[in-house]
Amino acid sequence: MENEFWGDYHMHTTYSDAxxxxxxxVIKKGIELGFKQIAITDHSYSNIFLCLTPxxxxxxxxxxxxxxxxxxQIEILKGIEANILDEEGSFDLxxxxxxxxxxxxxxxxxxxxxxxxxTKKFQLANGFVNEVFPKLINTTERAQRNTDSYIEIIEKYPxxxxxxxxxxxxxxxxxxxxxxSKCGTYVEINRLFFKLIDPILDELVSKTDCTFIIDSDAHKxxxxxxxxxxxxxxxxxxxPLNRIANYKRFPEFRSTK
Numbered sequence: 163m164e165n166e167f168w169g170d171y172h173m174h175t176t177y178s179d180a181x182x183x184x185x186x187x188v189i190k191k192g193i194e195l196g197f198k199q200i201a202i203t204d205h206s207y208s209n210i211f212l213c214l215t216p217x218x219x220x221x222x223x224x225x226x227x228x229x230x231x232x233x234x235q236i237e238i239l240k241g242i243e244a245n246i247l248d249e250e251g252s253f254d255l256x257x258x259x260x261x262x263x264x265x266x267x268x269x270x271x272x273x274x275x276x277x278x279x280x281t282k283k284f285q286l287a288n289g290f291v292n293e294v295f296p297k298l299i300n301t302t303e304r305a306q307r308n309t310d311s312y313i314e315i316i317e318k319y320p321x322x323x324x325x326x327x328x329x330x331x332x333x334x335x336x337x338x339x340x341x342x343s344k345c346g347t348y349v350e351i352n353r354l355f356f357k358l359i360d361p362i363l364d365e366l367v368s369k370t371d372c373t374f375i376i377d378s379d380a381h382k383x384x385x386x387x388x389x390x391x392x393x394x395x396x397x398x399x400x401x402p403l404n405r406i407a408n409y410k411r412f413p414e415f416r417s418t419k
Contacts, residue, residue: 169199169408170387171241171265172325172350172377177222178204179212180381185222187383189229193236195387199412201265202226203241208254210273214242219262241265243325245274248284249307251314260320260418267350268315269325288330300332309334313341320416323348323375326355328362335362339372346416348375348407355379356391363400375407 174180192200205213272289407413
């Protein structure tokens with residue numbers, strides 16, 4: 163079976179918080195779905211628990227090399243889902259760290275280590291207070307500051323994909339997507355957080371020239387390649403096929419080297 167989508171570039175394994183998704187099982191599922199490529203993108207170093215460490219990355223990459231030889235029919239990319247840390251453009255990978263990955267997804271996550279007070283304030287405001295007092299937190303001013311931080315990271319680091327836009331950190335989505343387009347960063351249509359992009363999708367298409375990438379953000383093997391909601395949006399004419407990086411083509415990810 164050949165899949166019209168040539169890959170899934172956001173998925174997790176037992177190396178982070180997908181406790182039932184072993185690496186080989188994930189790869190076999192990708193082959194079953196007819197993918198030509200997949201990217202393993204476990205959670206980055208600053209997560210509090212169930213995340214990658216430099217030692218785990220070294221072990222994971224060795225395992226990927228072994229599995230790549232065993233399953234040559236699919237290309238396995240070495241990826242990571244990294245974190246925005248504060249309103250000042252802080253990111254939890256260095257430029258040197260980036261060089262060992264093929265794919266770097268950037269997203270916001272609530273449960274991060276106490277790196278400093280700025281990070282903790284950012285996480286608490288966007289990840290927790292945001293859910294209790296959204297009108298208080300989700301101001302235009304805060305959205306612009308969040309957007310500034312994302313853009314600074316995207317301009318400085320080789321970010322492949324902006325993951326699950328508006329998850330926690332509300333942003334000026336048009337300005338951020340425009341910056342993504344300028345820098346060569348894809349805007350993700352994420353299965354797990356489709357409800358967040360759905361209300362802004364038409365505006366992203368009409369007001370920017372960003373390129374989208376369809377991903378599953380799978381934490382279970384059965385969720386890999388589940389693009390049901392994205393397929394419906396495409397069928398409804400909401401997303402032009404030539405604006406999708408992994409539709410009958412390989413994404414051209416920014417060089418991390």
